Amino acid sequence: MANHDSIHDAPADDIALLRRYRAAFTQSREAILFFQHGRIFDCNPAALALFRIQDPTQLAKLDIVKLSPPTQPSGQRSDMESTAHIRLAFNTGQAFFDWQMRDLNGREFPAEVMLYRLDLPEGTVLQATVRDISEQEAQRQALLQRKQDLLEAQRIARLGNWVSDFERGEIRWCEQIYQMFGRPLGEPITHAIFMQAVHPDDRERVQAAFDAALRGAPYDITHRVVPPDGNVRTVHERGQIEFGPKGQARRMIGTVQDITEQKTLEHNLRRLVAILDSTSDFITMHGPDGGMLYMNSAGRRFHGLPAASVSDEWNPEQGWRRHALPQATRSIAETIRFFHPEWAAQRIEQKAMPTALRAGIWQGESALLNPDGDEVPVSQVIIVHYDEHGNVDQTSTMIRDISEQKHLEAELARNAITDHLTGAFNRKRFDEEIEKALARRRRNGVSTALILLDIDHFKPVNDTHGHDVGDQVLVELTQLIQNSLRVPDFLARWGGEEFVLLLPDTGMSEAHYLAERLRQLIASHRFGVVGTITASLGVTILQPTDCPHSCIKRLDEALYGAKHAGRNQVIGAPPIISTRDQVH
Secondary structure, eight states, X not given: OOOOGGGGGSOHHHHHHHHHHHHHHHHOSSXXXXXXXXEEEEEOHHHHHHTTOOOGGGGGGOBGGGGSOSBOTTSOBHHHHHHHHHHHHHHHSEEEEEEEEEOTTSOEEEEEEEEEEEEETTEEEEEEEEEEOHHHHHHHHHHHHHHHHHHHHHHHHTEEEEEEETTTTEEEEOHHHHHHHTOOTTOOBOHHHHHHHBOGGGHHHHHHHHHHHHTTOOEEEXXXXXXXXXXXXXXXXXXXXXXXXXXXXXXXXXXXXXXHHHHHHHHHHXXXXXXXXHSSSEEEEEOTTXXXXXXXXXHHHHHTXXXXXXXXXXXXXXXXXXXXXXXXXXXXXXXXXXXXXXXHHHHIIIIIHHHHHHHSEEEEEEEEEOTTSOEEEEEEEEEEXXXXXXXXXXXXXXXXXXXXXXXXXXXXXXXXXXXXXXXXXXXXXXHHHHXXXXXXXXXXXXXXXXXXXXXXXXXXXXXXXXXXXXXHHHHHHHHHHHHHSOTTOEEEEEETTEEEEEEETOOXXXXXXXXXXXXXXXXXXXXXXXXXXXEEEEEEEOOTTOOHHHHHHHHHHHHHHHHHTTSSOEEEOOOOOOHHHHHO
């Protein structure tokens, strides 16, 4: 430290003043250093603490340049930059600047430096007052970062803020709005310039919203803007007017957001929903939690649910909404059990959903319950959509009512085995049935009888009354026979006016009795304009050694015998008894 013994030679008032200055110097929280020719020769305790100087005797050896890093944040060398500041202080008496300092431990910190030239009797020295602004700089950087974050968030959200100063007649836009409207950055903006940027078809509506805001209404409007490049954008503006003490509008503060992509999404979504609603298939969409978010019009009609518009089901802020959907559709499991019969629900839960979750898709046949509780056959596709992390993002189902298809398939299957005129089984179906009966006879010894029926004198019926009447007789005869059969009995049209009956668990005597009863039933029935008709019947039973050809041949011989005996008869073909049957 400098020698202050001369203080005792000074007058008393000067001594008191010097002591006060010395106390201020010593107790100051700001670091104060005195240096000359680049060397520090005195400093206060705050400076010792700031620069981590443990021993004051180090000052004599400490070059002022050592308290700075080699370069400043600007990239300039510290020694050259400091020389310039010192020269300025010597020439003008003072210099103020921000500086990057470094203490003796190597910690760097920002500081404000104030240099003062002091002309003393012993020569000219410089006083440096150093204020550590690390905390203020951190706050400034944090504030700057928040500002940058806000600007970045506004850029991402395509959102900008503006202030319309009515007293000055100007509008202040942020950078984002200049870009949004395609105007040069910093261009003075007035209400007239803003209105020029608004799409011509929207100007009247925007002006009306602005005028209403001046009367106290909220300013909230969506409109189009036309930048100089002609690329029309859609924006959403909100604003609030500040009124003065006398009710005069002083300024309006607001935001504007570019929602072009959002509007495009809305438009595309509306088109998509329109397409989905126009299809006859039932379509549903389920969110990540399995809750149903959407059901198209066809599905709503089938299940008796209220119709919905796009705005009912979706909006830009809330996304999909469960408009009028049953509470039971808040999970996929509940939805499955609510809309499907039990057997179909089990199939979907145990097979369809695991397959869809594993492979992304399942398709197959299932069934739905209509509002009356009836089962409706459907073909169903379940698609599971995953996000980029592999998590379920959406589950979609497409369901088609295949009742008509199933009815047609059943009709085709029935037509393949039935006679197209009478509805009785055809000869092809009879061939399958007799093979089964012969197998049962050989395996279990089950007795099965056959009856072959032929209408007597049927040709004159067609010749006299025409084939339409003849066909009606065949249809009516088929119904008459069907009504007299037992549940397991089988009737087929053999061809022309011949019919064959297969009677399971029936012996020869019982078959003969049934045939006779059928003959009498036919003879006593009146067939419209034809009147009464008669039939001849042959009867036989299947034998263990029979094949289809042998038993039919025997049956045909029995029928021939009935006709030869004068018609309207029942003749049984004598059974062929094998040696094995005789033993039993």
